[in-house]
Amino acid sequence: MDNIAIKLLFTLLGLFIVLNWGLIQAGIMNKIVARVGKRIGMPVYQPYFNLIKLYSKRTSITHGVMFYLGPLFRLSGGVGMFLFMPLIFGSEYWSNFSFAGDVVLILYFQFFGMLGMALGAGEGGHPYSAIGVSRGLSQWTTIELPLTLAIISIAIQYHSLSFTDIVAAQQGGITHWTMWTNPLATAAGMLAFLGTMGHSPFDLVKAPNEIPIGPPTEYHSTFLGVLRTNAAILHVVESVLFMNLFFGGATSWFELILKTFLIYFWSVFVGVVFPRFRIEQSVSWFLKVPLILGILAIIFI
Amino acid sequence: MVRKFLIFILIASFSVIFINLYQNFKGQDKLNDLSTYYAENEPQELGAQNLVTSIVVTYRGFDTLGEVTILFLAASIIGFFLKIKESDKQKKRDLRKTSEILETASKILVPLIFLLGVYVFANGHLTPGGGFQGGAIMASGMVLLLLANPEKNVKHSLFSGIESISGFTYVILGLLGIYFAYGFLDNRVLPLGQFGNIFSAGLIPLIYTFIGLKVGSELTNIVGNLKETQKETE
Amino acid sequence: MVAPIYIITIPLGIAFLIGVLGKSNKNIGGMFMLIALACMSFVSAQWFISFMTSTQSPVYIYTAGFKPPFSINLLMGLNEAFFTLIINIATLLGAIYLYNNLKKQGTNAMSVFLGFAMALNVMVMTRDIFNLYVFLEIASVATAGLIILEQGLKSTSAGFKYMIATGIISSILLIGIIFAYNYSGTLNIDGLIEANIGILKGGAIAIFLILIAIVLELKPFPANGWALDVYQGADSGIGAMISAASASASLYVLYKLFAIAGESWYPVIAVLGIITFIASNLFGLKQTNSKRLLGYSSIGQIGLLITVLGLSPYLGDKFEFIAVTLLISHYLAKAILFWISGIVKAENIKNWSNLRKKPLLVALFGTAVFLLLGFPPFPSFFGKWELVMQLANSGQFAWMTAILVGSFFEGIYLFRWFGYTLKLDNKELPEYKMKLNKIIPPAIFGVAAYILGYYSGTFVDAAKGLDYIPLLFIAFIALINFLPAWVKNSISLTGVILYIAVIFPEFDGDLLRQIFAAIFLGGAVLALFAGFYSKGKRSGFHVVTLAMFAGLAMLLKADNLLEIFYAWELMTIGSYFLLIRGKKSMPHGYSYMMFSLGGSYALIFGFALAFVSFGNLDLQSLSGITIYPTLAYSLMLLGFMTKTASFGLHIWLPGAHGEAVVDIHFMASAILLKAGVFGIILVLLGMGTEASYAKYILYTLGWIGAISALIGNIAASFQESAKRLLAWSSIGQLGYIVFGLALMSHLGWMAGIFYTATHFLYKGVLFLTIGGIALKLGTPYMYRMGGLIKKMPFSFIAVLIAIITLSGIPPLVGFAGKWLFYNAIISQGLYFQGIVVLFSGIVAFLYLFRLIYSVFLGQLKDEHRNVKELPLCLLIPIYILIIAIMIISARPDFILKPIGNYLLAYFPSGALNWNGTMASTGLGYWDGYWVMIIVGVMFTLLFGWLLILNSKSKKVKQFNMVYAGEKPFRPETTHMSYNMFSGYNKALGFFMMPGVTGFWNWMSDILHDTANYFRRIYSGNGQSYAIHIIAYIIIIYLIVF
Amino acid sequence: MILNITAVFLCIAILVMAVIAVIHKKLVIAIIASGVVSLFASIIFLLLAAPDVAMTEAAIGSGLTTIIFFYVLNKIRKESNG
Amino acid sequence: MEYISLITGFIMLMIGLWGILSQKNIIKIIIGFTIFDTAINIIIISIGYISGRTAPILDKAVPVKDAVTKIVDPIPQALVLTSIVISLGVTALMLAYALKLHKYKNTLEINKFKDLKW
Known part of the structure; x- marks a missing residue:
């Protein structure tokens, strides 16, 4: 890490790649979901058009400072997670600023975005946004539980909380991946992944046809644009997180793209099959199967 | 009924305690050392013939002081406790005329009783008797008078006057004991005088007269108070 | 030196003299009485001082000029001088108090009072047993007379029951004396x-009769029905005389006659005393009549003193000190309480709130309550401490528990009563005026309590280190209570700052104390500074706050x-008074006091065990x-955990803090709870980890911490009032700290101490802001707030x-x-407790959002x-x-490094190793400084980018919400803060059943039903009381023989 | 010897009187019985060679106590039907 | 001789106690008390009695020098003097109480005065 400037350049480049890959991935996934429903579905580059449309809007209204800063918090949450996440194992340039924090930092950074969105929606003044936020938060707390259990069991297994060590320990073939050596933790983790992605069984909060109920009720034009860019980045970074933890990280960009696609595909695959949960159902569901898996993961390391 | 039975059991077990108390009580054959001391050198020290009086007045004079205060307290408590409210004083009561015999008998008997009372506490140190007995006799004389003519009332101020003065002089006599003799209530303030005649045994007769006066007036006070409240209700 | 005999002759002579004065000039009679009592007190004072100062040897007074066996003699030793002094002072002040009543009854009553005073003196001084009987009889006749001073059915029936009881008792005494003589x-x-007649069977019974009569005179438990009626029936002034003066006299008589009884009697007396102490305090729970409750309490205290007398072989040389301090405290407190009840004349304890019309009376009432229960500035504190220590020293743990349980019962009803006085409204209660002669005696005794408290402190060697400057400063503030609030505030602020300057250098070596000093005293400065918001006088607030901070x-x-x-x-005293200030805070203040009282008794038990096992009192023990x-460690932890409101002991906190005003709320939560943490740290440092029992205790402590964290956070998210939400969240945070400390590892303690410091910072901010807003809007309920961001950015x-x-x-x-x-959880291996703690950390997010959303965001109310x-x-x-939070967030190593070095001394392994600003443990690494910079830079960049994109968005009015469904028209409908997490509640609600409150209510119900x-x-029937006395004698007889 | 026989008679008499004083329904009889009890007691004191005490007991015990009792009884009966 | 009086004193004690505890009427209770006190006085005197001896008056019958072998123990007699007068005072006070109690509730039953309880 001879000097910060080069590192900054590579991080920006990485961010650009991740943003594009996020949008393309979203487009592909929509296409697949449509195909499953025997529909043609919108073109793969549709997300690009959405972004361009949103950013080119001339008028926008704001309900106050916090409303204005809400999407900003959200975006900085997504970008922040990206900054502290080592993308490519072994390469000096692609490990972004991961020297500053370990898994715990990433785990708690997720809240940063959550908080921003919640406060912004709250400022909006519309009651439906508050309902959406309270639902999102309650669901989120129970999602975190199996994830924390999984991370702790990994930490016990690899005696370390830093990404580089965890990924290093998983190098050398499928059999070294955590998925293989610690299947219970991976199962708990992947179930929690469903919750984080916000796809079908747990998408009550940001469900497309429930816009009026979800948190971004009042957001429009540039604000919505910022939210959509963050959504793209966040999905990729989340899948990179799970990749590093459970599927042996990536030694090259191609491996990263392939693995993130497959991980993301897992949540879409489940999303298509299962109907939407109500809040009580999702909260109690998370406290049943994933929780038990997490506990077992810790007991049987 | 159960309560009575319970009390009976209580008393039975109480008597068990006393039986054990008597267990090693053996009749005394000779005086214990305390009373032998009194018997031997009481005549030289105090010069009173009646041993009991000497113990009561001097040796254990402090008890008698306490004793007198009890009566004094009882009298004053009854005094302010049964106080007659001013409003009831005027109510007259229908008097039953006392019988003829009582009236005339009391005229003769009362002076005799007073004389006996004075005699008893005058030479308390010679013959049995003393302040308390003399005072009680005087009080019974007064009661006889009250019975004889019920409409007359006890002059409380007079009797409480006598009572206080005699009490006060009793305390002063005690204090004199400290200055002139060896201790509080010691009777060697006055000369012991010739053993057996009226003016012997130092202060004892003097103290006993004052006790007699005090007890007499106190008891009359008590009876008077009880009698007066009677008026209150008629 | 005036001859002691004058103590007897003066009152007697004047009593007789007053009789002469008759009814006419009562005033002169009154004057004479007071002069007589004054002379008596002067003589005994003179003797007492000469005994205390010069080496005056005890003096025998021979009546009738003959040596003792042949005549009655009186003794004037140190004990006699002391007891006659307290009796004479009590009777003198009692006479002043009762002056009008006595004058109304005339000179007879005055001479009876003088007789009463004289009789008590002689009872103390006489060395002759028959003389003792006579003067005991005088005292009982005089008391019977004084009981009916205030004519009435109640007093007469009480007097009659008294006469029956004392008649039987004195006859039994007489029988005992006669057979002893024989x-x-x-x-x-x-x-x-x-003569030691105890060896003979009959002789032993004679002594038994004498002693049982004296014990009966002291109103032992089953046989004291008559005494309670006397306390209830008699005039309060007389009640004061009986409970203060005659009780001490009979106690001394029992002590004097004890020499005759010999060793076998000590356990019997101790058992009798402890039964009386516990039973009468237990019965006090259900009592609503104020004078009868005082009767229960004074009988209980006498029972305690009898127990102390009975346990004297175990108390060694400290016996005199304990007996004197406890007696003095009972004597002063009971006199004050009876005199106040005489002034305020309220039958039911509920309408004692009438007391608040005269602040001096409330102060006196508080002094008496705390004096009775043995709180610091008073002599009984040292007495109770020495008692427990000596008992522990001689291994009498059963006795210790009995005494502590008894005084806990007493604490229950005294504090309930004090709570009524402070909080119930007294608009419609009758007005009363405080005559001068009625207020002087309690005032004098109140002041005496403090002086004697200081004086008895000098005797206890461990208490040498106590510095009394803060207490003097508090006394000064108490005096200027009439000034407006801001004047007092600034004075106390300067006082605290000066005090910080003085004591802070003392901690320079010890970082732990420095952090806690920063929290306590820094918090004090901030709280007092925040105190400037209040207008008006705020009487009593500053005294109490400074007392807490001094503590x-x-x-x-x-x-x-x-x-x-x-x-x-x-x-505890200071915080109790602070918490009780809230409008509806009486029940919560009361439960707070109960927990802290129970906690302090557990603490003193633990300290006693530590003292015994180590030999001396310093911290290493x-x-x-x-x-x-x-047992010792868990008791001490329990004691300290009452203050950190951990699970099970937490039910007082939400209510108490929910009702507190803004700066009190800040003080109570951010600062007071840390005292408990400091205590736990001391105990855990002492306990260490290697002992077998330590592992077990630490495991349970860990679970307690974890569960209280979970309960605190989940409960917080369901609260409607903002202040209660913060109170529950403090329970959660304290649960964190306790869990951290329970880990007993370097990282665990680092986390715990770091949390204590940061909790003070951010919770301080929350309390002050939310408290201020609740004060401004007048309501703590969140669903009534909303949209304040526009008004309070x-x-x-x-x-x-x-x-x-x-x-x-x-x-951050x-x-x-x-x-x-x-890191601490993973390195320590306590995974499941760790999971519970981490989960509750995440749940914390719920109520935080609810707080900020419902207070600041949403629609602004009209x-x-x-x-x-x-x-x-x-x-x-x-x-x-x-600013402090920001600085520490930027450079966390400012605090973490010093804590690390400090903890190295206790936990060498598993420390944080630093290079530059990056802290790394065996597991992970974290660089606060770089995280701060990266996030900061990123945030500003994105903010700039958003500004460029969206600079022209225009602000809209409150209801311009076009982008979603229909348009709400009134602010109420657009505020969704009521029952916010209902979904969550349905899923996890079962977890939040109020189990613990149910448990504690069930416990107190049992106590009250047994009482x-x-x-x-x-039953109120005089005769049955006589039966109880006889039965009592028989039972004791059967036990002893 | 005769001394003991008289003492025994006296004691039986005093006990009988005491029982009457305590048990009897009518108050007047009870009070008179208690007066007689203290009279017999003073005689017993004489037998026990205690002249002082005998005189006191006679004067105070049987004399004044009984009078006080009668006064009080009289007043109570007057008040109850008055 | 003293044995007989001791036993009578003891039995009288029990009768007095029975009077105090079982009788309902207040006057009866006071009578019980007087009997109780007289019994105690009898016991005290009988303790001091030495058979075959005379009263402790040193007049012609008892010359001073051989008083020690002739007189009975004087101290109990002194004590009894005090205790009789005490019992008088106490009884007078009790009667005054009885008077007042009667005035309030117009009855002499002890169990009618139960308003001070618990």
Whole structure:
């Protein structure tokens, strides 16, 4: 890490790649979901058009400072997670600023975005946004539980909380991946992944046809644009997180793209099959199967 | 009924305690050392013939002081406790005329009783008797008078006057004991005088007269108070 | 030196003289009485001083000029001088108090009073047993007379019952005396001691009769129905005389006659005393008549003194000190309480709230209550401490528990009563005026209590270190209570700052105490500064706040167990008065006091075990307790955990803090709870980890911490009132700290201490802002607030920063605590407790959002249109705390490094190793400084980018919500803060059943039902009381022989 | 010897009187019985060679106590039907 | 001789106690008390009695020098003097109480005065 400037350049480049890959991935996934429903579905580059449309809007209204800063918090949450996440194992340039924090930092950074969105929606003044936020938060707390259990069991297994060590320990073939050596933790983790992605069984909060109920009720034009860019980045970074933890990280960009696609595909695959949960159902569901898996993961390391 | 039975059991077990108390009580054959001391050198020290009086007045004079205060307290408590409210004083009561015999008998008997009372506490140190007995006799004389003519009332101020003065002089006599003799209530303030005649045994007769006066007036006070409240209700 | 005989002759002579004065000139009679009593007190004072100062040997007074066996003699030794002095002072002040009553009854009553005083003196001084009987009889006749001073059915029937009872008792005494004379041949007490007639069966029974009569005179439990009626029936002034003067006289008589009884009697007396103490205090629970309750309490205290007498072989040389301090405290407290009840004349304890019309009376009432229960500045504190220590020293743990349980019962009804006085409204209660002669005696005794408290402190060697400057400063503030609040505020502020300057250098070596000193005293400065918001007088507030902070400062400065306990109790008093100030805070203040009382008794038990196993009182004795170590450590932890409101002991906190005003809320939560943490640290440092029992205790402590964290956070998210939400969240945070400490590892303690410091910072911000807003809007309920961001931007920013820190979101300092916890849990291996703690950390996010959303965001209510920003005096302390948070967030190593070095001494392994600003443990690494910079830079870049994109968005009015469904028209409908997490509640609601409150209510119900059932024994029938006396004698006889 | 026989008679008499004083329904009889009890007691004191005490007991015990009792009884009966 | 009086004193004690505890009427209770006190006085005197001896008056019958072998123990007699007068005072006070109690509730039953309880 001879000097910060080069590192900054590579991080920006990485961010650009991740943003594009996020949008393309979203487009592909929509296409697949449509195909499953025997529909043609919108073109793969549709997300690009959405972004361009949103950013080119001339008028926008704001309900106050916090409303204005809400999407900003959200975006900085997504970008922040990206900054502290080592993308490519072994390469000096692609490990972004991961020297500053370990898994715990990433785990708690997720809240940063959550908080921003919640406060912004709250400022909006519309009651439906508050309902959406309270639902999102309650669901989120129970999602975190199996994830924390999984991370702790990994930490016990690899005696370390830093990404580089965890990924290093998983190098050398499928059999070294955590998925293989610690299947219970991976199962708990992947179930929690469903919750984080916000796809079908747990998408009550940001469900497309429930816009009026979800948190971004009042957001429009540039604000919505910022939210959509963050959504793209966040999905990729989340899948990179799970990749590093459970599927042996990536030694090259191609491996990263392939693995993130497959991980993301897992949540879409489940999303298509299962109907939407109500809040009580999702909260109690998370406290049943994933929780038990997490506990077992810790007991049987 | 159960309560009575319970009390009976209580008393039975109480008597068990006393039986054990008597267990090693053996009749005394000779005086214990305390009373032998009194018997031997009481005549030289105090010069009173009646041993009991000497113990009561001097040796254990402090008890008698306490004793007198009890009566004094009882009298004053009854005094302010049964106080007659001013409003009831005027109510007259229908008097039953006392019988003829009582009236005339009391005229003769009362002076005799007073004389006996004075005699008893005058030479308390010679013959049995003393302040308390003399005072009680005087009080019974007064009661006889009250019975004889019920409409007359006890002059409380007079009797409480006598009572206080005699009490006060009793305390002063005690204090004199400290200055002139060896201790509080010691009777060697006055000369012991010739053993057996009226003016012997130092202060004892003097103290006993004052006790007699005090007890007499106190008891009359008590009876008077009880009698007066009677008026209150008629 | 005036001859002691004058103590007897003066009152007698004047009593007779007054009789002469008759009814006419009562005033002169009154004057004479007072002069007589004054002379008596002067003589006994003269003797007492000469005994205390010069080496005056005891003096025998021979009546009738003959040596003792042949005549009655009186003794004037040190004990006699002391007892006659307290009796004469009590009767003198009692006479002043009763002057009008006595005058109304005339000179007879005055001479009876003089007779009463004289009789008590002689009872104390006489060495002849028959003389003792006579003067005991005088005293009972005089008391019977004084009872009916206030004519009435109640007093007459009480007097009659008294006459029956004392008649039987004195006859039994007479029988005992006669048979003792018959066996020993002498009536003199010294003669009886030598004659030792105990060996004979009959002689032993004679002594039994004498002693049982004296014990009956002291109103032992089953046979004291008559005494209670006397206390209830008689005039309060007389009640004071009986409970203060005649009780001490009979106690001394029992002590005097004890020499005759010999060794076998000690356990019997102790058992009788403890039964009386516990039973009468237990019955006090259900009592509503004030005078009868005072009767129960004084009988209980006498029972305690009898127990102390009975346990004297175990108390060694400390016996005199304990007996005197406890007697003096009972004597002063009971006299004050009876005199106040005479002034306020309220039958039911509920309408004692009438007392508040005269603040002096409330102060006196408080002094008496705390004096009785043995709180710091008073002599009974030292007495009770020495009692427990000596009992522990001789291994009498059963006795210790019995005494502590008894005084806990007493604490229950006394504090309930005090709570009624402070809080119930007294509009419609009758007006009363405080005549001068009625207020002087209690005032004198009140002042005497404090002076004697200080004086008795000098006797206890462990208490040498206590510095009394803060207490003097508090007394000074108490005097200027009439000044307006801001004047007092500034004086106390300067006082605290000066005190910090004085004591802070003392801690320079010891970092732990420095942190806690910063929290306590820094918090004090901020709280007092925030106190400027209140207008008006705020009477009593500053005295009490300074008492709390003095207690906290002393807690840090303490270097032995006594000073810790002293500071702990002082702090409890201060905090009780603070918490009770809230409008509806009576039940909560009461439950707070109950928990802290129970906690302090557990504490003193633990300290006693530590003292015994180590030999002396300094702090090292906490480590390596050998006798019942598990019990000692768990009791001490329990004691300290009452203050940190951990699970099971937490039910007082939400109510107490929910009702407190803004700066009190800040003091109570941010500062007071840390005192408990400091205590736990001391105990855990002492306990160490290697002992077998230690593992077990630490495991349970860990679970308690974890569960209280979970319960605290989940409960907080369901609260409707903002202040209760914060109170529950403090329970959660304290649960964190307790869990951290229970880990007993370097990282665990680092996390715990770091959390204590940061909790003070961000919770301070939250309390001050939310408290200020609740004060401004007049309601703590969140669903009535909303949209305040427009009106109070600064407080919004402060709360936002506090929320980010509390939930542990990275850039700010909260994350450091979470990170430390993560590493500590994984390295320590306590996974399941760890999971519970981490889960509750995440749940914390719920109520934080609810707090900030319902207070600041959403729609602004119509009535809050003209609400202005928080007053400056609140904002300044808030922003000081904010700046502190920011500094520590940027450079967390400013605090973490010193803590690390400090903890190395205790936990060498598993320390944080630093390079530059990056902290790394065996597991992970974290660099606060770089995280702060990266997030900062990124945030500003994105903010700039958003500004460029969206600079032209225009602000819209409140209801312009076009982008979603239909348009709501009134602000109420657009506020969704009521029952916010209902979904969550349905899923996890079962977990939140109020189990613990149910448990504690069930416990107190049992106590009250037993009390109600057993007190039926006092059926009111004089005859049955006589039966109880006889039965009592028989039972004791059967036990003894 | 005769001394003991008289003492025994006296004691039986005093006990009988005491029982009457305590048990009897009518108050007047009870009070008179208690007066007689203290009279017999003073005689017993004489037998026990205690002249002082005998005189006191006679004067105070049987004399004044009984009078006080009668006064009080009289007043109570007057008040109850008055 | 003293044995007989001791036993009578003891039995009288029990009768007095029975009077105090079982009788309902207040006057009866006071009578019980007087009997109780007289019994105690009898016991005290009988303790001091030495058979075959005369009263402790040193007049012609008892010359001073051989008083020690002739007189009975004087001390109990002194004590009884005090205790008789005490019992008088106490009884007078009790009767005054009885008077007042009667005035309030117009009855002499002890169990009618139960308003001070629990």
